[in-house]
Amino acid sequence: MTAVVLDAISKTWRGAARPAIDAVSLALPAGLTTTLVGPSGCGKSTLLQVIAGLTAPDAGTVALGGRVVTALAPEKRGAVLMGQDPALFQHMSVAGNVAFGLGLRGVPRAEVDVRVAELLERVRLPGFGARRPASLSGGEAQRVALARALAVRPAVLLLDEPFTALDPGLRETMRALVRELLRETGTTALLVTHDHGEAAAMGDRLAVMLDGRIARVGTPEDVFADPGSAAVARFLGANVIAGRVVAGGVETAFGRVALEGGSDGATLSLAIRPEAVRLGGEGPSARVTGVEFRGGATVVTLAAGEGETLVATLDPVAARGMVVGAIVPVELPAERVTVVRDVPRASA
Numbered sequence: 001m002t003a004v005v006l007d008a009i010s011k012t013w014r015g016a017a018r019p020a021i022d023a024v025s026l027a028l029p030a031g032l033t034t035t036l037v038g039p040s041g042c043g044k045s046t047l048l049q050v051i052a053g054l055t056a057p058d059a060g061t062v063a064l065g066g067r068v069v070t071a072l073a074p075e076k077r078g079a080v081l082m083g084q085d086p087a088l089f090q091h092m093s094v095a096g097n098v099a100f101g102l103g104l105r106g107v108p109r110a111e112v113d114v115r116v117a118e119l120l121e122r123v124r125l126p127g128f129g130a131r132r133p134a135s136l137s138g139g140e141a142q143r144v145a146l147a148r149a150l151a152v153r154p155a156v157l158l159l160d161e162p163f164t165a166l167d168p169g170l171r172e173t174m175r176a177l178v179r180e181l182l183r184e185t186g187t188t189a190l191l192v193t194h195d196h197g198e199a200a201a202m203g204d205r206l207a208v209m210l211d212g213r214i215a216r217v218g219t220p221e222d223v224f225a226d227p228g229s230a231a232v233a234r235f236l237g238a239n240v241i242a243g244r245v246v247a248g249g250v251e252t253a254f255g256r257v258a259l260e261g262g263s264d265g266a267t268l269s270l271a272i273r274p275e276a277v278r279l280g281g282e283g284p285s286a287r288v289t290g291v292e293f294r295g296g297a298t299v300v301t302l303a304a305g306e307g308e309t310l311v312a313t314l315d316p317v318a319a320r321g322m323v324v325g326a327i328v329p330v331e332l333p334a335e336r337v338t339v340v341r342d343v344p345r346a347s348a
């Protein structure tokens with residue numbers, strides 16, 4: 001079942017030279033979390049604002065639960081937007097904040113109290129009802145905001161980088177809690193993030209947005225394994241290298257890859273993730289141009305051919321002794337290489 005259907009949404013902000021969103025069509029499956037990633041300024045927040053009804057699109061329709069809501073006011077849609085600032089009502093207690101949405105919808109008082117207590121329990125804040133927002137830590141305030149958002153059982157919960165303001169340890173805890181809560185409550189969610197790892201971990205589905213368009217949608221596993229276009233592959237951190245079809249494979253500056261198909265002599269682009277590149281063995285050689293120890297991994301940059309570069313992520317132990325200027329054998333395992341188009345596909 002589909003909870004949210006965006007059909008050919010376009011939006012150009014006043015005075016802007018180009019659209020912030022350009023004919024975006026996207027369907028969000030009910031009860032699942034879709035994560036939306038893309039570079040800064042690609043239109044992610046604008047898209048959330050259009051769904052929430054905070055700004056009107058120039059063209060296209062938004063349907064929630066089968067109902068077209070494009071012309072409805074934000075409070076009549078059933079979409080709730082939550083950002084990195086919890087934006088709690090400071091003059092109300094925690095319980096008052098969580099109850100706010102319920103009260104507006106005319107739920108009886110006794111039922112409100114029970115629901116509020118249940119929700120505070122769910123976000124691991126039992127007994128916090130009487131507290132004032134000013135007395136809460138950042139993580140606690142964010143959990144109250146989440147309880148307030150879930151209280152109204154939104155048709156879609158829109159999360160705009162909700163973990164960005166939290167420190168790394170707390171971010172991990174919040175991610176796990178939010179993931180669990182969204183699953184438990186069967187909430188349909190659209191979560192915007194800059195962080196690829198977060199997008200992969202949080203999403204049942206992953207959508208990549210580039211220049212105002214949805215460039216790729218799928219399960220996180222599929223999108224990472226087969227990014228579809230060179231632009232999506234690069235955005236997700238993969239190497240993109242040029243190849244030429246020869247008998248028995250595709251020739252690249254870093255050696256031949258045993259891929260089938262394509263007519264002899266055809267040129268194409270190949271994507272391979274840094275962690276899939278192997279250094280060693282019998283492969284052709286490349287020159288090390290950079291070695292960077294990053295704690296859990298060592299990132300090695302290589303050059304070959306006419307200015308082609310390749311990034312490999314190695315276990316730090318395996319990378320010991322790797323120095324700039326060294327000539328090392330490279331292997332590109334065919335099962336980890338995909339052919340990508342140079343123009344992103346517009347799909348939903």
Ligand SMILES: Nc1ncnc2c1ncn2[C@@H]1O[C@H](COP(=O)(O)OP(=O)(O)OP(=O)(O)O)[C@@H](O)[C@H]1O
Nearest residue numbers: 013014016020038039040041042043044045046047
């Ligand atoms: N209220 C606004 N008025 C005018 N222009 C805006 C407004 N909001 C966003 N824009 C512009 O629209 C474009 C898309 O911005 P948007 O905030 O949607 O991108 P984003 O992908 O969410 O970026 P970030 O990841 O940095 O938050 C940008 O060029 C931005 O400057």
